[in-house]
Amino acid sequence: MEYYITSPSKRRKRSSRRFSVVMAEQPVNNIYDSIRTEMEEQNRKLYQQQQEERELQTQINKLEFRNRLRHDELDKLQGEIRHWEGQIKVLEDKKSASIDEVKGYHQKELEQLRSTYDQENEQLMIETAQKIETTLDAIQKKEEEEKENLLVECNNLMDQLDKFDKETNQKMIKYKESTHKKIIGFKGEIDRRINDMQVQLDQLDQLFNDKQREKNQWVEQESKVETESKILKLKLTTLTNKLHAKTTYCSQLEHRVTLASERNNEFRTTIPNISMVDDLKAKTNQLYHRDIEMADNIRKQKHNQLQDLKGTIRVYCRIKPSSMSLQKQTQFEQKLMENGKQQLSILKKDNDDSYTHQRNNTNKHNFSFDKIFQPTESNDTIFEEISQLIQTAMDGYNVCIFAYGQTGSGKTYTMSLKNNGMIPLSILKIFDDVNQAKLGGWEYEITGEFVQIYNETIHDLIGPSNTNVNVKCEIKHDEINGTTMITNINKVKLTSKNEALKYLAEADKRRATASTKLNENSSRSHSIYIFRITGKRNDTNQTILGTLNLIDLAGSERLASSQATGSRLRETQAINKSLSSLGDVIYNLSLQQKGNSMVHSQHIPYRNSKLTYLLKNSLGGTSKTLMFANVSSELKDYNETLNSLRFASKVNATKLAQ
Numbered sequence: 001m002e003y004y005i006t007s008p009s010k011r012r013k014r015s016s017r018r019f020s021v022v023m024a025e026q027p028v029n030n031i032y033d034s035i036r037t038e039m040e041e042q043n044r045k046l047y048q049q050q051q052e053e054r055e056l057q058t059q060i061n062k063l064e065f066r067n068r069l070r071h072d073e074l075d076k077l078q079g080e081i082r083h084w085e086g087q088i089k090v091l092e093d094k095k096s097a098s099i100d101e102v103k104g105y106h107q108k109e110l111e112q113l114r115s116t117y118d119q120e121n122e123q124l125m126i127e128t129a130q131k132i133e134t135t136l137d138a139i140q141k142k143e144e145e146e147k148e149n150l151l152v153e154c155n156n157l158m159d160q161l162d163k164f165d166k167e168t169n170q171k172m173i174k175y176k177e178s179t180h181k182k183i184i185g186f187k188g189e190i191d192r193r194i195n196d197m198q199v200q201l202d203q204l205d206q207l208f209n210d211k212q213r214e215k216n217q218w219v220e221q222e223s224k225v226e227t228e229s230k231i232l233k234l235k236l237t238t239l240t241n242k243l244h245a246k247t248t249y250c251s252q253l254e255h256r257v258t259l260a261s262e263r264n265n266e267f268r269t270t271i272p273n274i275s276m277v278d279d280l281k282a283k284t285n286q287l288y289h290r291d292i293e294m295a296d297n298i299r300k301q302k303h304n305q306l307q308d309l310k311g312t313i314r315v316y317c318r319i320k321p322s323s324m325s326l327q328k329q330t331q332f333e334q335k336l337m338e339n340g341k342q343q344l345s346i347l348k349k350d351n352d353d354s355y356t357h358q359r360n361n362t363n364k365h366n367f368s369f370d371k372i373f374q375p376t377e378s379n380d381t382i383f384e385e386i387s388q389l390i391q392t393a394m395d396g397y398n399v400c401i402f403a404y405g406q407t408g409s410g411k412t413y414t415m416s417l418k419n420n421g422m423i424p425l426s427i428l429k430i431f432d433d434v435n436q437a438k439l440g441g442w443e444y445e446i447t448g449e450f451v452q453i454y455n456e457t458i459h460d461l462i463g464p465s466n467t468n469v470n471v472k473c474e475i476k477h478d479e480i481n482g483t484t485m486i487t488n489i490n491k492v493k494l495t496s497k498n499e500a501l502k503y504l505a506e507a508d509k510r511r512a513t514a515s516t517k518l519n520e521n522s523s524r525s526h527s528i529y530i531f532r533i534t535g536k537r538n539d540t541n542q543t544i545l546g547t548l549n550l551i552d553l554a555g556s557e558r559l560a561s562s563q564a565t566g567s568r569l570r571e572t573q574a575i576n577k578s579l580s581s582l583g584d585v586i587y588n589l590s591l592q593q594k595g596n597s598m599v600h601s602q603h604i605p606y607r608n609s610k611l612t613y614l615l616k617n618s619l620g621g622t623s624k625t626l627m628f629a630n631v632s633s634e635l636k637d638y639n640e641t642l643n644s645l646r647f648a649s650k651v652n653a654t655k656l657a658q
């Protein structure tokens, strides 16, 4: 069976040709119907589309028409624009023509105005000149009137002056007459006075000659004293040699006596009158001790005399070396004076750090010292100068050696330098002398106290540090024995130089440590190392007690330059007070020693500071005092250097005329 699905037209064609099958016609009809419906639908849609197409075409036509209209309008508008551009051009041409016209008009007006102004100006000048002329005429008239008035006044005044002159002349004549009389009287009086003065002058001349003679005698005496001092020195050396020889001789004798006594013991049994030998031995011993004692006393006496001749208060100046160029150094000059002292001159400085260029003496400050140590001189050289004072302390006198100066001027270098500072060298000398003295029968005991004074309070520098603030270190003086003690401090027995040096190192270390706690550096406190030296001879029962005080003072900066405030200010004030008290005390003592009857011991202001009170028994009397004025040679320290030299000059009244 064949099934064909075709369109009705096709089916019609085919049926005409060959379709003969009519079997199952029903389903084919159905399909055909559905196809037909479908086709109708498709035809309807096609129709619709064609309809739409036609509508669209109509719209396109309409739009094209409108477009054409717009194009026409555009053309029209462009034509208008071109028309208006032509108009604008015409207007612009008109505008520039009218601007030129206005410009021309204004130019004309300006020229007109100018000519009017020139005319008016000319008119004004003419009027002003006329006014000036009129005013000048008026002024001239007025001046002439005033001149006339003045002339009249002047004539009146001249008349008055003439009258006054006449009166004055009369008065002058009278005054001259009376003055002349007075002058004659005065002249007489002056002549009388001149005569009196002449007499006084003669007397003064006489006095001057006497003083000159006295001075010459004094110079002679000085040279005699110097010669004597040299002789005494020689004698001292001879005596020391003799003492040494005697000591050796004595040892030999002792040896011989021991031998003899041994022999005596041997012969004692055989020789009946042995007691004679004992007597002889005793006498020899007695004589020997008497000789030794005498020699010893003479030596001490002579040594002390020599020290007194050198001065019981001595001031040495030490100049610290500087690495600065010469322009940055203070200029010093040194010369030997007639009285054996040395003069130190420091050139005056202007504010701009240059020197005053006057070629006379007024450009210098002059000071005199017992000795001046130049920057090149070493501690060993300096110790040679002071070593005799250690002997003086060993002989039972009190000695104080101070180092004074601004911070950094070399005080600690001078006093405490480890190997050859004055303190370590003094310790070595003390123990050398102790050993030497042993040969002469002397036994010495040395004790040491190491303290510092900070803000007027005493602190111990050795042993366990005392932390109890209630325990105060107080100064006690025994007025009868002339001794001094400090409570609550460690007093150590020094049996050898090594032990003494060990304590010294401990004290120096404690001072440095304390200084970092209390203040920035050691220079804010005074360190005082006291060596009490007790000597005893068992055979003669002689005892002596001397004290050696070695003091490194606090820096002497002035308040102004320290610029200190608060606790630092109080500290500086305490230092200044104690330093100035020390200056006052030594100054008064030097006056007293120069025989100034006005200064009695009660006037010495020991109590003004802890330092002077502590040293009360070691200053004055038979004591010896030596002060190093340490100064810097650097120009930046000029004012402090001058200050230190002034202090030193006060201490020993060593300043000379400027």
Ligand SMILES: Nc1ncnc2c1ncn2[C@@H]1O[C@H](COP(=O)(O)OP(=O)(O)OP(=O)(O)O)[C@@H](O)[C@H]1O
Pocket (backbone or CB within 6 Å): 319, 320, 321, 375, 405, 406, 407, 408, 409, 410, 411, 412, 413, 414, 521, 522, 523, 524, 554, 555, 630
């Ligand atoms: N004569 C000298 N030769 C070489 N150097 C020196 C001399 N004097 C001082 N100095 C050096 O100068 C510096 C300051 O000296 P020193 O500490 O002795 O001064 P000071 O016056 O004791 O100061 P402070 O008060 O602060 O202790 C140190 O470095 C020291 O070595």
